[in-house]
Amino acid sequence: MDREILRRLEKLNQLQLTEQEKEAFLAFYAKQENEMDVLNSINTDETERMVHVMPILTVVREDKVIKKYSREDLQKGAPETTEGYWQVPRLVE
């Protein structure tokens, strides 16, 4: 982890750290990397990944509306709307 990778991470996650936060992050990351050594000391070559702790397969249901909300209700929490649309800055010049 270096400052260039951190800069890319910030951009990817739409976040900006202060100088102090960057220092703290790099120290935090170095510590987590050290802990990786412990994980790497365990051989997992023959071990399957475990994504779900319970034997649940992808759950599907009929594609129908169970509960309906109005556009007005759904946009009640929006910072800015115009004529029933979410308002954002112009994307294309």
Next chain:
Amino acid sequence: MELYITKNEKATGKIIALDDMILTKDYPTAAGSKMLDGYMSLFNAEVVDRLTNGGYSIGGKAKVGELCIDLLGETSYFGAIERNDGTLITASSEIVKIGEALAAIGLDANGTSRRAAALNGQICVKPTYGTVSRFGTISIACSGEAVSVTANTVDAVKEVLDVIVGHDDKDGTSLSEEKCALLKSNAEFSPAKKIAIAKSITDSAEDSVKSKIEEVKSVLEANGIEVCEIDDSVLSVAKSAWNILMSAELCNNVSRYDGVKYGYRTPNYTTIDELYTNSRTEAFGELLKTAILFGSETLSTDNYMKMYDKGLRIRRIIVEKFAEIFESFDAVLLPASAKNAYTKADTDANKYIAYDENLYTAPASITGLPAVVAGGVQFIGKAFSENTLLDIASKLEGVGK
């Protein structure tokens, strides 16, 4: 010391406090973050409907740390809860402690509920993954988080668990009604005969915590339960693996907070990128930002196999280790935290302290196994063994307070 984000002054009868991670249509849900300050959900979480339909009254929304990933609520945008002696505690645990609610419902996303209950001498259950609906809880670490119940007595925990447990079609990870019924207080269970102490995890805690374990051990032995130490070196790596999985899932889950559809929007923007970046940067606290960036890096092309994939494989190794332990033992005893009390000085000195404290809480989180806190310590059991764990807890009422 304001414990509530919103208090329902009209609450009567059997009152339940909700962590502010549980969505309610009648009260705002902020999840301890500036990002969601004032956010109103259009629906209730399934647990809220089950409780109100069952005749319980919602006492209000208790303050939580930002997205409930911290130690004890210290990162809340609305302020940490510090008692007169300077120690930190979560709001929901304290509301129950002072008798303003029969029980608190929380989201055990990163061990906070269990940690608080241990420090406050309470009973807390993090049920088996998939037995209590997570519909309407703010998503953090979906593969391991669970809705928790905290109360001052075992009976109160059992009573509330009976109401909220059960299959829910709205939660894709919800188990069958038949499986969920195994948790009901009237289900048959075998009382614990043999309990294992996770030795290295216990040894890493402070002496005050170790003496709690010793005290609990002697009470259990006096009740005819055999208690012995086991080699738990495999379980102790759950922390690092969980820190990776939790951060990676968190990173994806909070990508929805972008300042467009709901939540905080910065006044400082001209372009869409500035809108996204400034909204998130201004609204998120440092621990959350760190967790997002760390999680994102574990999923990067360079690190996916080394970190995220490794974490998933380690999860299976830990699940298998627990299965092996449960062939000879009925539960594993371990601390819920390294210390008996924490102050703001502790969390200021190490902002990422929750990542370290996951040594104690991650084994149950990463495996989805049930955990019960009682007597200031933690017990982990096999899936659906809540009744066995709560029976152990009933022998410890009065211990660790």
